[in-house]
Amino acid sequence: MISIEVNGEKRTFKGFPFKRLIDVLRQDFGLMGTKEGCGEGECGACTVLVNGEPVNSCLIPVCQVEGTRIETVESLGRPASPNVLQKAFLEKGGSQCGICTPGMLMTAWAWVRGGGSDKPQAIRNVLAGNLCRCTGYQHIVNAVVQAVRDRKKIIRNPKSTIQNRKSK
Amino acid sequence: MRGAPFSMNVLRPRNAPEALRAFSKNPKLTPLAGGTDFMVAWNAGQLQNRVVLDLSRLKEWKKIQKTKEGIRIGSLVTHRRIQEHPVVRSMFPLLVRACAEVGGWQIQNRGTLGGNIANASPAGDTFPPLSVYEGMVNVLSPRGRKRVPFHQVFAGVKKTTLQPGELIESIEIPYLKNRPHHQMFRKVGTRAAQAISKTVAAGLLWLKKDKTVQELRFALGSMAPTARRLKSVESFCLGKRMTPEVVDRACELLVQDVSPIDDIRSTREYRLRVSQNLLRSFLNG
Numbered sequence: 001m002i003s004i005e006v007n008g009e010k011r012t013f014k015g016f017p018f019k020r021l022i023d024v025l026r027q028d029f030g031l032m033g034t035k036e037g038c039g040e041g042e043c044g045a046c047t048v049l050v051n052g053e054p055v056n057s058c059l060i061p062v063c064q065v066e067g068t069r070i071e072t073v074e075s076l077g078r079p080a081s082p083n084v085l086q087k088a089f090l091e092k093g094g095s096q097c098g099i100c101t102p103g104m105l106m107t108a109w110a111w112v113r114g115g116g117s118d119k120p121q122a123i124r125n126v127l128a129g130n131l132c133r134c135t136g137y138q139h140i141v142n143a144v145v146q147a148v149r150d151r152k153k154i155i156r157n158p159k160s161t162i163q164n165r166k167s168k
Numbered sequence: 169m170r171g172a173p174f175s176m177n178v179l180r181p182r183n184a185p186e187a188l189r190a191f192s193k194n195p196k197l198t199p200l201a202g203g204t205d206f207m208v209a210w211n212a213g214q215l216q217n218r219v220v221l222d223l224s225r226l227k228e229w230k231k232i233q234k235t236k237e238g239i240r241i242g243s244l245v246t247h248r249r250i251q252e253h254p255v256v257r258s259m260f261p262l263l264v265r266a267c268a269e270v271g272g273w274q275i276q277n278r279g280t281l282g283g284n285i286a287n288a289s290p291a292g293d294t295f296p297p298l299s300v301y302e303g304m305v306n307v308l309s310p311r312g313r314k315r316v317p318f319h320q321v322f323a324g325v326k327k328t329t330l331q332p333g334e335l336i337e338s339i340e341i342p343y344l345k346n347r348p349h350h351q352m353f354r355k356v357g358t359r360a361a362q363a364i365s366k367t368v369a370a371g372l373l374w375l376k377k378d379k380t381v382q383e384l385r386f387a388l389g390s391m392a393p394t395a396r397r398l399k400s401v402e403s404f405c406l407g408k409r410m411t412p413e414v415v416d417r418a419c420e421l422l423v424q425d426v427s428p429i430d431d432i433r434s435t436r437e438y439r440l441r442v443s444q445n446l447l448r449s450f451l452n453g
Contacts, residue, residue, distance in 0.1 A: 016173035017180075018220065020207075023173075039170075039211045041204055042362060047274055053248070056274045059207040061200075063178050064224045107273060128362055129272015 007075040017063035033073035044130035047103035073102035085147040094143030096134035118148035171210040177219040195332030197221040201283030238342040243282020262297035265353040282336040295395035296370035299387035322394035366434035391426035398425040419444040
């Protein structure tokens with residue numbers, strides 16, 4: 001039996017230890033937000049955070065994440081209450097067909113939450129392991145730049161609401 | 169066909185003695201570190217029906233330690249951790265550069281230095297730096313520990329000289345006695361990130377006061393079945409001033425030290441030309 005913390009909840013998995021993390025998340029835990037793209041570690045669509053760090057969930061047998069803390073795209077906001085990064089993706093057009101979006105969000109979230117820089121070139125390096133088949137990179141980078149800045153504003157002044165921008 | 173989890177058995181030793189015992193009992197085990205190469209093949213339906221020796225619980229192999237002579241990097245240290253380590257950053261910048269160009273952030277968080285070596289890809293990006301830094305690989309077996317010079321670990325494409333029952337414990341890199349006058353790491357691939365190298369180079373150069381070469385170390389990856397030190401070039405340059413004629417001759421000699429091939433990523437001709445250009449720009453300072 002394998003114990004993992006998934007999106008803040010303690011979960012156990014009793015199946016084959018070599019089952020891939022992505023399959024356990026989708027099939028056993030019903031978390032369908034994480035997508036499989038290439039199955040080769042090239043595209044990053046399956047990115048989740050293990051102990052806060054982005055990894056390809058298609059390349060990890062579940063036994064290797066025993067005792068870790070896993071975060072999937074479901075741990076971010078909901079449609080009614082998107083988090084700062086999701087809001088930026090919406091406003092900047094950072095999502096097109098959507099297949100890369102959960103992975104993009106998770107890699108970018110590790111960066112934004114970790115206090116990463118808002119320099120576009122740094123963000124491009126960070127997202128190098130995430131492919132967008134719609135080639136919407138510029139909008140994605142713009143969204144992450146905005147999220148980094150918005151998050152700093154919120155941390156500085158928790159009462160400031162980034163919703164203001166839209167109503168302006 | 170996709171990989172079938174039910175076809176796989178997994179052993180999860182908690183420490184090195186347990187791992188060695190399991191491996192000597194069953195020499196057919198497949199050791200698994202970060203899995204960034206193994207799982208790609210496994211996902212494609214290869215490597216099925218194996219008993220896997222999952223090393224991910226061996227905490228003692230995930231440390232970077234300073235020793236009197238240099239740095240000891242545990243075999244399970246990830247490419248990401250190597251980049252973050254202050255001593256590695258200041259003393260072995262070429263290794264840091266190489267680790268930063270292995271895959272993307274996700275791969276760097278999983279892939280390990282020991283796994284990279286054991287996988288023995290001709291295109292391993294960390295290999296030219298480990299070659300010019302003249303690293304030593306500590307190999308453990310039930311018989312004890314042995315120190316293997318970096319190049320002697322490799323037997324050919326995806327082949328090592330490691331025997332069943334032997335595991336890479338750590339990689340030791342000695343401090344350089346003097347600061348090199350020039351150093352270089354360059355990876356040439358289809359794109360800046362995530363690509364597998366067409367050619368990859370690392371160089372260290374020490375000059376005497378009269379500008380003649382005191383020592384040259386230059387290594388190439390993706391240019392032969394294993395990473396190569398350019399022994400002919402190095403010994404030719406020794407004691408010479410890097411005049412245009414000497415640099416030209418050195419670039420000609422490069423051909424003797426490597427055996428590049430045409431493959432899906434590049435051609436022999438392109439690889440040679442680009443590698444010669446890298447060597448030329450390095451020697452010209």
